[in-house]
Amino acid sequence: GDSVTQMEGPVTLSEEAFLTINCTYTATGYPSLFWYVQYPGEGLQLLLKATKADDKGSNKGFEATYRKETTSFHLEKGSVQVSDSAVYFCALLDSNYQLIWGAGTKLIIKP
Amino acid sequence: GAGVSQSPSNKVTEKGKDVELRCDPISGHTALYWYRQSLGQGLEFLIYFQGNSAPDKSGLPSDRFSAERTGGSVSTLTIQRTQQEDSAVYLCASSLTPAANTGELFFGEGSRLTVL
Numbered sequence: 634g635d636s637v638t639q640m641e642g643p644v645t646l647s648e649e650a651f652l653t654i655n656c657t658y659t660a661t662g663y664p665s666l667f668w669y670v671q672y673p674g675e676g677l678q679l680l681l682k683a684t685k686a687d688d689k690g691s692n693k694g695f696e697a698t699y700r701k702e703t704t705s706f707h708l709e710k711g712s713v714q715v716s717d718s719a720v721y722f723c724a725l726l727d728s729n730y731q732l733i734w735g736a737g738t739k740l741i742i743k744p
Numbered sequence: 745g746a747g748v749s750q751s752p753s754n755k756v757t758e759k760g761k762d763v764e765l766r767c768d769p770i771s772g773h774t775a776l777y778w779y780r781q782s783l784g785q786g787l788e789f790l791i792y793f794q795g796n797s798a799p800d801k802s803g804l805p806s807d808r809f810s811a812e813r814t815g816g817s818v819s820t821l822t823i824q825r826t827q828q829e830d831s832a833v834y835l836c837a838s839s840l841t842p843a844a845n846t847g848e849l850f851f852g853e854g855s856r857l858t859v860l
Contacts, residue, residue: 667847676748676851677835722786726847731800736786 635660639723639735646713647743654708654738656697656723664725666690666699666706667732671720680708680721718742746770748852750836756858757826765821765855769838776819777849778811779835787835793819794841826859833857 640655658666668680668690681690683699683706690697695710706723723735749768757763769776778790789803793813804810808826813819823830833856837849 665847674853676853677837677849678851679848682847724847729800731789731792732787732847732849734787 635664635725635727635733637723637725637733637735639721639738642720642737642739643741644738645741645743648715649712650742652708652710652713652717652740654721654723654740656706656708656735658704658706658723658725660704660725660727660733662728663701664727666697667724667726668695668697668706668708669722669724671722671737673719677722713740713742715742715744748836748838748850750834750852750855752855753853754856754858756860758860759828760825762822762824763826763857765823765834765836765857767819767821767836767838767852769817769819769836770850771817772840773838773850774816774841775839776813777837777839778819778821779837780805780832781835781854782832790821790834823857826857828859831857831859 636659638657665684667682669677670680671677681692683690686701688699697706697708720737720739722737724732751766776793779787791811792800795816796813808824811821833854835854837851839849
């Protein structure tokens with residue numbers, strides 16, 4: 634079945650550092666891909682998405698590019714802030730319109 | 745309300761007791777999902793409702809778990825004879841319609857269940 638694998642956390646960075654959180658997937662066809670974020674004490678919310686190969690999703694300074702050659706959707710940000718500290722989830726939409734989730738990566742940004 | 749509302753936010757119970765968790769989705773959202781999030785784990789799908797019917801119950805871990813949805817709105821997840829392994833955060837999410845699902849779910853803040 635379809636699956637999503639993302640890098641284990643926690644990832645700890647200093648403010649203004651460059652961020653990459655890796656996400657790879659296994660799926661039949663070309664599913665839509667998503668990054669969700671869970672800030673402390675809040676519900677998960679959609680951060681960005683891409684629906685086809687080579688699409689780039691972006692929001693709040695975060696970007697991720699749909700790479701079908703490497704079946705990846707890595708999350709990047711050029712300069713992180715303390716407020717970016719959260720848990721980040723990669724997900725894909727399968728052929729039954731259900732979201733398949735990665736295990737989540739906790740990001741800690743130190744001032 | 746404007747968002748998905750879940751209650752209680754925290755529940756501590758003794759092993760063997762029954763618990764009910766409530767979810768009030770965004771008004772007009774026909775699809776409703778329950779997930780379980782254990783410490784350090786991803787989201788485990790439990791059940792999905794389209795309107796009042798549940799076309800996919802495949803994620804319910806045992807027959808101690810059940811869920812219902814009435815009036816196409818509020819849903820209740822019931823866990824009977826709770827076990828310690830049921831301790832987790834139970835998340836509810838809603839979306840406009842799964843048939844045209846863009847993958848955008850709107851989540852509540854979750855109900856944290858602790859079984860002693």
